[in-house]
Amino acid sequence: MPDITPVREDQTKQLVEVYSRAFFDDPVFTWIFPDVERRAEAHRRFFTVIVESTFASGGRALQIDDFSATSLFYPPSILPDGPDKAELIARLEDDLEDQAERAVAFMYLLNDNHPHDVPPHLYGTFLSTVPGSQGKGLGTKLKLAQFALADSEDAGVYGEASCLRNLRLYERLGQVRLGEAITLEGGPSLYPIWRPPASERSDSA
Structure with a gap:
């Protein structure tokens, strides 16, 4: 069984490469970057900003099977709007x-719709499997x-x-x-999803 390991900050390029490939035909990202000829480079620039901002704000990433799949998230101890939004937006505009x-517009929309009336939670931002490794259960x-991380802190997952x-x-x-x-x-649309903290779930009894 492949092991899940934390992604180090010096592995940013591998993480960015996963997202650049995995989201190439994603409906949301084809809307964000409609020019197919320029999309790969735009993805690399976008996800470089996102990954670096996440790490700088205390976020984390996991990978499995030699970067066949990765997840980027803010732990429950980090506020969901942890990164400096003005700095992040400025970097996106420049890059x-x-x-x-x-x-x-996409980043503002996610921020404006992030729920504030739910318990402390892990915020999973990007989770993807590279083409060719899908269907193996890695994601x-x-x-x-x-x-498991959220349950260890009795936190939700959003x-x-x-x-x-x-x-x-x-x-x-x-x-x-x-x-x-x-x-x-x-x-297209995105669909907010939620998992309550363990103390609020019937399956934790």
């Missing part, structure tokens, strides 16, 4: 230049590792599924829809 508008193992296929997977693992879908202007 993405004429492709920044939709990326910035599921990473999601369960997030659950995230957004970027497509209905992922939503169905997360629901099978015990998460539930939380509120309305988050819809990008003229584009």
